[in-house]
Amino acid sequence: MTTSAQADPAQGAPGSGPGPLRGIRVIDASTILAGPLCAQLLGDFGADVIKIEHPVAGDGMRGHGESKNGIPLWWKEISRNKRTIGLSLSDPDGAALFRRLVEDADVVVENFRPGTLERWGLGPDVLHGINPGLVLVRITGFGQTGPYASRAGFGTLAEAMSGFAHLTGEPDGPPTLPAFGLADTICGIAASSATTMALYHRERDPEHRGQVIDMNLIEPIMAAVGPSPTVYDQLGVIGHRHGNRSTNNSPRNTYRTCDGHWVAVSTSAQRIAERVLELVGHPEVVEEDWFATGGGRAAHADLLDGLVGGWIGERTREKVIAEFTAAGAAVAPVYDARDLVEDPHIRETGMLTTVEDEDFGPLLMHNVMWRMSRTPGAIRFTGRARGADTEHVLTEELGVSPGELAALRERKAVS
Template identity: 60%
Template sequence: MTALAARERTGEGQVVDMAIIEPILAVLGPQPLWYDQLGHVQPRTGNRSQNNAPRNTYRTADGTWVAVSASARSVAERVLRLVGRPELIDEPWFATGAGRARHADVLDEAVGRWIARHTRDDVLAVFEKAQAAVAPVQDVRDVMRDPQYRALGTITTVDDPELGPLRMQNVLFRLSATPGAVRWAGRPHGADTEEVLTELGLAPAELAALREEGAL
């Protein structure tokens, strides 16, 4: 969009070059700056946070997983009361996010033990009632029946001449005036050969000759 705006001002186009690794690096936040200025290398933390706890993924009684984030102290307190460990709230280290992060093993054990005794639906209902951030960790089965994905039209059905109706990812973005659509999952081999060669200037007789020779 910036390049288009520049073209409107200057009348000249430009090359837009971006590697897929660059937005991934941007997601990492200030890690290059930390390393440059402080020599700090962020260690691997899995699903934990270095700044707050409890914040992790936990296995439920029915074999699924949920992600929980209790970043604010008030939320962390509600979670610890919910899981039956209110005594941890009185620990001096519980007062700050950094202190809770240093005791993530203790908090994960408390939260994980409680979640392991309940089904995913029960965990989600109780945590949402307590106004604690929680979400299911979805696999593709969950994605296919998720009501939010359905409302967005994230999965679309495409008629394929060989496979019949099939479901796949829809256009990544939605435009109000010019919405896109997936017309086919993949054209059959050679389906557009004649059209392409005609655009290149080959006459029908030339196409027929190529077919006779087995080139098409």
């Protein structure tokens, strides 16, 4: 599946994007990573997204991840479908231009520390005074209120405080953090969902009022970790690390094949567990009373891992997957990036897609995240150079004169 992306600077103007959010304007004033992902998802499904970045320093996302020829690769994806302008919100003239942008906006996404927008004269009361229908998405580490609200907040801290790190890793090893932005990513997806709910409510509200969404990094990943607070509340039980094993079922682990690869096996369903043990030549184990429940099997994980791991260790990855698939058992290879790119199912279903980029030509990236039969999203263009759309947005859409723009650039209020 290939999506063509053009370099036309006017592309992405209001109403130009296909998808259910066509005609919605989003101002992305956020950085690293949850806010930009939220805005990217909205843009993928048709919203006109205007990306605000500092006119001198640029956006911090440009410095994250690998680069090619000095051009950041992650930026190409996280800022796709976004027109970018350099605008200093801490500068009075920059803040004034921002307020003018808000007049016609539907959504603002920001992730400054609580009180920062208010200090610049851009707090919710001001923005809703300009545009009562605005949905203001405020993403912070700890939320807008509470004893930790003023602390610096990053995804790593959320991964630690949510219980994720405590439950991740080997039993005798340290708490383990992910090697990627897990908390930010989950939060960004959650924020896009909250935004569309707020837009839906606005359409049903007789006064067409927007609202403030107070989104923190901790709660979405807490939901992913599971009901451990409830378990503690009712049973006084605190979970601990199990490596790749599960407390709910077994066999569930990663196993090494004889050709040096790894596969993952899951047996969440009872019949799947039975098929796995029958496949590896131990149907007698299925007859054990303890095998009838996931908890019973989890209590015998050493035995089951030995039986399954021994069988897998004598076969190649290709053979293991073929035999598991034929038996109707659940298995998947443990992939690196090259495996993912080369997998026929990933490519043929369009989970990855190639778009045309003005710097690199054909560029492979994640496709829009879900498929919608009537209002599909699209990648209209990839992330652009800093300030690529400043002149077009400010002069054509806000009516700033060339002389005014030159003066603002001289003062570094815009770029």
